Amino acid sequence: MPFISIEGIDGSGKSEQVKRLVDHLRALGLSVLQTKEPDGGHLGKEVRAILTHADRNLASAEQLLLVSAARYDHVKNVIRPALENGQWVILRSFR
Secondary structure, three states: OOEEEEOOOOOOOHHHHHHHHHHHHHHOOOOEEEEEEOOOOOOHHHHHHHHHOOOOOOOHHHHHHHHHHHHHHHHHHHHHHHHHOOOEEEEEEOO
C-alpha cells in the first residue's frame, strides 16, 4: 500500500492538503491512516513535550536522538502495521 509524506515549512498548507487528500481517498472507498510526526506514535507525544518545553535547553545531538527514537517507534508501531494491513498511510511532518 502507498505511503505518502507531506512536508513543508510552517504555514505552507500541509494540514489542508493532507485533509483534502485523505478525504478524497476515503471517498474512493480506500482505508486511510492519517498520522503525523513527531507525535504520531506512542513515544512521539512525550518527545514533543520534551522538545517544546520552555525550560529545556537540549543540545542538537539530544534533539536528534529524541526525534529519531520517536520516528523509529512511529514506524514500528503505527506506520508499518497499517501498511501491512492494506491501509494507505498519509503522514504530515512537523517542521
